[in-house]
Amino acid sequence: MTELIASTRRVIDLRVLRYNPAEPDVRARFDTFSLEEADGMTLFMALNEIRETQDPSLQFDFVCRAGICGSCGMLINGKPGLACRTLTATLPAVTTLAPLPVFELIGDLSVNTGKWMQAMSERLGTWIHNGGEEANLDHLEQPMEPEAASDIYELERCIECGCCIAACGTAQMRENFVGAIGLNKIARFQLDPRDQRSNADFYELIGDDTGVFGCMTLLGCEDACPKELPLATQIAWLRRRMAGLSG
Amino acid sequence: MEIIRTDVLVIGGGLAGLRAAIGVKRRGFEPIILSLVPPKRSHSAAAQGGMQASLANSHKGHGDNEDVHFIDTVKGSDWGADQHVVRMFSHVAPKAIRELAAWGVPWNRVQRGERRAIINGSEETFAEADEAHGLIDARDFGGTEKWRTCYVADGTGHSMLYAMSDQAIARQIPVHERMEAISLIHADGRCHGAVVRNLMDGSLRAYLANATCIATGGFGRIYRVSTNAVINEGIGAAIALESGAASLGNMEAVQFHPTAIFPAGILVTEGCRGDGGLLRDRNEHRFMPDYEPQKRELASRDVVSRRMEQHIAAGHGASNRFGEHLYLDIRQLGETHINGKLREVKEICHYFLGIDPASELIPVRPAQHYSMGGIRTDHRGESPTLRGLFAAGEAACWDLHGFNRLGGNSVAETVVAGMLVGEYMADFCERTDDAGAATLARETLRHEASRLQAICSNTGGENPFALLREMQEIMTDQVGIFRNGDNLEHAVATLRSLLARSRDLGLRRQVRGANPELVAAYRVAKMLKLALCVSAGALARTESRGAHYREDHPQRNDRDWLSRTLAVWESSEADMPTLRYEPLDVMAMELPPGWRGYGPKDHIEHRDSPRRQQQVDGAASIDDRYQRQAGLMPFAHLLPERFQGRNERLGDPNGD
Numbered sequence: 001m002t003e004l005i006a007s008t009r010r011v012i013d014l015r016v017l018r019y020n021p022a023e024p025d026v027r028a029r030f031d032t033f034s035l036e037e038a039d040g041m042t043l044f045m046a047l048n049e050i051r052e053t054q055d056p057s058l059q060f061d062f063v064c065r066a067g068i069c070g071s072c073g074m075l076i077n078g079k080p081g082l083a084c085r086t087l088t089a090t091l092p093a094v095t096t097l098a099p100l101p102v103f104e105l106i107g108d109l110s111v112n113t114g115k116w117m118q119a120m121s122e123r124l125g126t127w128i129h130n131g132g133e134e135a136n137l138d139h140l141e142q143p144m145e146p147e148a149a150s151d152i153y154e155l156e157r158c159i160e161c162g163c164c165i166a167a168c169g170t171a172q173m174r175e176n177f178v179g180a181i182g183l184n185k186i187a188r189f190q191l192d193p194r195d196q197r198s199n200a201d202f203y204e205l206i207g208d209d210t211g212v213f214g215c216m217t218l219l220g221c222e223d224a225c226p227k228e229l230p231l232a233t234q235i236a237w238l239r240r241r242m243a244g245l246s247g
Numbered sequence: 248m249e250i251i252r253t254d255v256l257v258i259g260g261g262l263a264g265l266r267a268a269i270g271v272k273r274r275g276f277e278p279i280i281l282s283l284v285p286p287k288r289s290h291s292a293a294a295q296g297g298m299q300a301s302l303a304n305s306h307k308g309h310g311d312n313e314d315v316h317f318i319d320t321v322k323g324s325d326w327g328a329d330q331h332v333v334r335m336f337s338h339v340a341p342k343a344i345r346e347l348a349a350w351g352v353p354w355n356r357v358q359r360g361e362r363r364a365i366i367n368g369s370e371e372t373f374a375e376a377d378e379a380h381g382l383i384d385a386r387d388f389g390g391t392e393k394w395r396t397c398y399v400a401d402g403t404g405h406s407m408l409y410a411m412s413d414q415a416i417a418r419q420i421p422v423h424e425r426m427e428a429i430s431l432i433h434a435d436g437r438c439h440g441a442v443v444r445n446l447m448d449g450s451l452r453a454y455l456a457n458a459t460c461i462a463t464g465g466f467g468r469i470y471r472v473s474t475n476a477v478i479n480e481g482i483g484a485a486i487a488l489e490s491g492a493a494s495l496g497n498m499e500a501v502q503f504h505p506t507a508i509f510p511a512g513i514l515v516t517e518g519c520r521g522d523g524g525l526l527r528d529r530n531e532h533r534f535m536p537d538y539e540p541q542k543r544e545l546a547s548r549d550v551v552s553r554r555m556e557q558h559i560a561a562g563h564g565a566s567n568r569f570g571e572h573l574y575l576d577i578r579q580l581g582e583t584h585i586n587g588k589l590r591e592v593k594e595i596c597h598y599f600l601g602i603d604p605a606s607e608l609i610p611v612r613p614a615q616h617y618s619m620g621g622i623r624t625d626h627r628g629e630s631p632t633l634r635g636l637f638a639a640g641e642a643a644c645w646d647l648h649g650f651n652r653l654g655g656n657s658v659a660e661t662v663v664a665g666m667l668v669g670e671y672m673a674d675f676c677e678r679t680d681d682a683g684a685a686t687l688a689r690e691t692l693r694h695e696a697s698r699l700q701a702i703c704s705n706t707g708g709e710n711p712f713a714l715l716r717e718m719q720e721i722m723t724d725q726v727g728i729f730r731n732g733d734n735l736e737h738a739v740a741t742l743r744s745l746l747a748r749s750r751d752l753g754l755r756r757q758v759r760g761a762n763p764e765l766v767a768a769y770r771v772a773k774m775l776k777l778a779l780c781v782s783a784g785a786l787a788r789t790e791s792r793g794a795h796y797r798e799d800h801p802q803r804n805d806r807d808w809l810s811r812t813l814a815v816w817e818s819s820e821a822d823m824p825t826l827r828y829e830p831l832d833v834m835a836m837e838l839p840p841g842w843r844g845y846g847p848k849d850h851i852e853h854r855d856s857p858r859r860q861q862q863v864d865g866a867a868s869i870d871d872r873y874q875r876q877a878g879l880m881p882f883a884h885l886l887p888e889r890f891q892g893r894n895e896r897l898g899d900p901n902g903d
Contacts, residue, residue: 056754064290127414143380144381
């Protein structure tokens with residue numbers, strides 16, 4: 001019985017783009033790894049199996065392996081997605097994996113999204129600006145409408161995986177474009193009554209073609225977002241606000 | 248060789264480390280944070296269900312305060328916790344949540360008027376007060392008397408971590424990402440920083456600091472089946488252990504979460520049961536009321552996990568192609584509730600199980616989840632035996648959780664510990680100005696460099712990935728929910744032989760740069776040492792307490808075991824930890840040992856318990872709760888002054 005099951009399992013090929021910046025003399029290449037598919041196998045399991053049994057030098061990033069931390073964004077047959085929650089059963093017999101474009105390459109499938117996100121956060125000030133006032137922690141918290149809190153959370157579900165940037169036409173061409181992720185963050189803080197920044201302040205941050213007017217409305221961001229955030233709506237909404245201010 | 252100097256080195260960029268660094272910076276000192284990953288990817292983000300703080304805003308939280316939170320936490324710990332620390336924690340938790348609210352966390356808020364909820368399997372209706380409208384809401388969680396768990400849908404940790412990380416960015420606190428501390432720099436009982444490996448290019452450097460704080464989270468990945476992120480390998484705790492000076496406390500106290508999806512081991516939040524979800528067996532029978540009539544699905548995690556395994560062992564488990572399991576049923580909560588407040592659960596079910604939890608049962612089985620044990624510290628978060636070394640959060644054992652942690656107390660602990668330990672480290676920096684000698688740093692750096700070189704040039708036959716796998720199998724199979732002397736002896740013996748084999752590694756590839764095979768190779772001995780602390784501690788502790796359950800010693804034994812285990816690794820040649828015990832003083836307890844309110848009522852009493860209980864009963868006539876508490880076990884003087892104030896609540900403006 002066991003043998004029967006084993007013999008009916010599919011063998012899949014993963015073609016992985018390889019490059020190790022610490023060995024610049026070795027040219028970038030595709031390596032193909034074959035492995036037997038297991039029940040419920042994800043790309044997280046498959047890549048770890050390859051590293052443990054075939055090539056221990058293979059670089060990739062996983063942290064939560066549950067689709068919530070955003071570490072494992074990569075191009076899966078050309079499309080940005082989270083590898084940890086991609087079941088191999090949904091993939092063809094040969095699958096090509098490549099690192100996300102735009103971000104600095106660390107090695108193989110690992111890219112430095114952290115550096116990019118940090119720069120974006122510093123530039124846009126992705127925190128509550130309240131004039132430096134410290135809350136008195138002994139007192140009751142400021143009330144907030146329940147709906148306002150839920151609306152903010154809708155936009156805060158972003159996990160900074162970088163898929164929207166990898167899927168963005170403008171980001172490929174314009175190095176300092178803040179992307180859907182940056183614009184979504186601005187929308188999130190603009191919605192937050194605790195943030196004292198005015199629309200004019202936000203205009204200063206995103207009111208040009210490195211911000212909201214750089215978007216070409218190709219909607220790759222929204223298609224690629226693993227959290228299904230309403231990115232296109234946010235960009236359209238911000239544009240309307242910002243256009244009103246620019247005159 | 249590069250040496251970087253700073254006032255405070257924080258190892259770990261999750262909630263505890265970030266908050267500690269913010270506290271230090273506020274006080275005018277310069278912190279540097281090291282993180283294995285970009286901080287927003289830390290495992291803190293995985294805390295779904297919520298954070299306990301006794302705000303008492305919602306109807307089901309009425310009457311809640313620090314006293315009730317304290318009692319729940321001590322009972323949850325099965326009296327293993329340090330009660331002074333529990334008091335400090337329950338007092339500061341409301342402040343922590345209010346600070347996070349000011350920093351932008353979109354806590355779910357109370358909606359005035361009629362509210363419907365599923366409680367114990369049936370719908371109840373109650374009213375939320377007008378004056379509570381817009382204040383922070385709470386949901387029910389296991390082992391608590393009140394609805395106390397504040398939440399942001401089921402992405403609580405995510406929102407907290409993002410707000411905290413963004414605060415660190417706002418305050419220009421440097422985070423050195425993809426950096427791993429592999430050894431502490433220390434001499435004569437004083438810690439001076441760490442030697443650190445860059446995970447992107449493989450280079451080594453030393454960080455010299457006046458105070459060093461380990462906030463690296465738990466070590467769940469020594470188990471095969473764990474809800475933990477893959478970075479939770481416990482290297483922070485391991486380098487403290489390898490110092491030979493610091494000790495690890497209560498390493499045998501390991502929590503198993505009742506509802507990990509089967510077989511992937513991915514967590515679905517306790518909020519599912521808090522919001523009314525039920526556990527069912529192969530016949531869809533709701534079995535928890537049969538075992539725990541008082542708290543049912545919402546007994547503490549150790550109890551629920553044991554009952555589930557017991558039920559499976561009795562032949563009531565369902566089975567699929569991966570093996571036996573039970574079901575979590577949240578269908579009755581309805582689609583709107585699930586889409587709003589349990590959407591991460593819904594996503595996880597969709598992607599990993601291919602099911603819709605609004606209409607289908609979720610296959611679950613308990614999995615390793617949390618490390619109550621960790622680097623032993625005093626109430627200030629400092630190691631009593633290695634000065635200048637601090638620890639905070641899951642990596643630490645200042646001992647908030649004893650032998651079982653309550654759901655919702657972990658994210659609360661990370662932030663509260665960060666707030667407190669940040670202050671204490673700043674105090675430390677004010678008192679001492681000694682960033683350590685560069686000579687010592689260079690020596691440690693050279694030593695680590697040659698150790699890594701030795702691994703690379705070794706030609707032994709052992710494969711680090713295979714050793715890790717064997718360790719994980721043993722831990723899950725023999726040092727799990729049900730333990731006994733025979734299995735534990737076997738586990739200890741096998742782990743010792745794995746440790747010996749780990750000296751005979753051979754790398755298959757010689758590559759420059761990050762080199763993931765080398766990473767596995769230098770981590771394996773560290774993880775095996777932790778696994779040995781857990782197993783040896785579990786073997787020695789011949790009683791059952793909280794999550795540590797011995798089939799051959801099923802009673803809690805306060806007479807002989809009301810003590811904290813301390814594990815020390817005395818020399819680099821040792822192949823076993825040395826265990827010592829630190830007794831808990833019943834006569835100093837505000838809540839003397841008794842029955843938890845769930846689980847069996849059969850513990851062996853400590854000789855001081857009745858006497859102390861009498862004293863506590865005698866204080867019951869004092870009306871003022873603050874005065875009564877202060878008479879029994881004063882703690883306010885242990886807190887930094889800025890966190891001593893009383894907490895205001897609705898209808899209780901002065902916190903009286």
